[in-house]
Amino acid sequence: MKRLSLCLLLIASGWLHPALAAETSPAPAPAAAATAHAATHSGPTQVQVVTSLGNFTIELNEERAPLTVASFLKYVDDGQYSGTVFHRVVASFVIQGGGFDANYKQMPAARTTPNESGNGLTNIRGTVGLARTSAPHSGDCQFYVNLADNNSLDPNPARWGYAVFGKIVQGMDVIDRIGGQPTGARGQFKEDAPLDPIRIERIERVTKP
Numbered sequence: 001m002k003r004l005s006l007c008l009l010l011i012a013s014g015w016l017h018p019a020l021a022a023e024t025s026p027a028p029a030p031a032a033a034a035t036a037h038a039a040t041h042s043g044p045t046q047v048q049v050v051t052s053l054g055n056f057t058i059e060l061n062e063e064r065a066p067l068t069v070a071s072f073l074k075y076v077d078d079g080q081y082s083g084t085v086f087h088r089v090v091a092s093f094v095i096q097g098g099g100f101d102a103n104y105k106q107m108p109a110a111r112t113t114p115n116e117s118g119n120g121l122t123n124i125r126g127t128v129g130l131a132r133t134s135a136p137h138s139g140d141c142q143f144y145v146n147l148a149d150n151n152s153l154d155p156n157p158a159r160w161g162y163a164v165f166g167k168i169v170q171g172m173d174v175i176d177r178i179g180g181q182p183t184g185a186r187g188q189f190k191e192d193a194p195l196d197p198i199r200i201e202r203i204e205r206v207t208k209p
Contacts, residue, residue: 027202044070046169047076051086053178056171057206058128064119065165068130068139070111070167074133075141076203080109086178086198092148095178096131096202099142102197104187119160123153126175128166136160149180164165 045060062069075081075098085106086097100106115136123129127146130139145168146153155161168175178198186193 042208047203048206049203050201054172054174057169058166059169061121065116066123066165067118068113068163068165071111080141081200084200086194087180088192089181089183089194090192091179094144094146096142096144097200102199103194104189111138112138115160115163117155117163120135121164123150125149125163126168126172127164129162129164135177145175
C-alpha cells in the first residue's frame with residue numbers, strides 16, 4: 001500500500017508519466033550492452049565504389065539516415081550496382097549514377113525509400129545523397145555526389161530536400177575526374193550524359209580489421 005501511494009504521488013507531481021511507467025523497456029543485459037558498445041565503436045560502415053575511372057570510398061551515416069543507408073546497403077549486397085554507369089554529370093554540381101546500364105537503359109529497382117532530407121545533413125561538396133524524381137519519396141537505388149556546396153538541394157519549410165546519407169572519405173580526385181568528363185546526348189538523355197560511359201564495376205563493403 002505504501003508503494004502504491006508513493007507511485008500515485010509521483011504521477012500526480014509530474015515526475016512519472018503513467019504510459020512511460022508501463023512501457024519503459026528494461027535495461028539491456030550486460031552481454032547485450034557489451035555487444036551494442038562494440039558495434040558502436042567499430043565505426044561507421046564504409047563502401048568502396050569501383051569505377052572505370054578509379055575508386056572512391058563512401059562513409060555512410062546510419063545514425064542520421066537509417067532508412068536510406070539500410071536500403072542502399074541492401075542494394076549493394078544484392079549486386080544492384082554492378083555494371084551500371086554514371087548517367088548524369090553536371091560540372092560544378094553533381095555526378096549521378098547507379099540506375100542505368102552502359103546502354104543508358106534504366107534498370108529496375110526493388111524499392112523506394114522515405115525521404116530523410118530533414119536529418120540535419122546538408123548537401124556540401126563531397127557528400128552523397130539519394131537521387132529522386134520530383135516526388136519526395138521516390139528515391140530508390142540512384143545516388144549522387146555533390147561536386148560543390150549545393151544548398152539548393154537542402155530542405156526548407158516550403159519543400160522537401162534531397163537526403164544526404166554519406167560522404168566521400170577517399171578518392172575525391174576520382175569524383176572530380178568523373179565530374180570533368182565531356183557530356184552530351186546519349187540514349188534517352190538529351191544532355192549531361194557522359195559521351196564515354198563511366199562504368200560502376202561494383203560497390204562493396206569495406207572490411208574493417
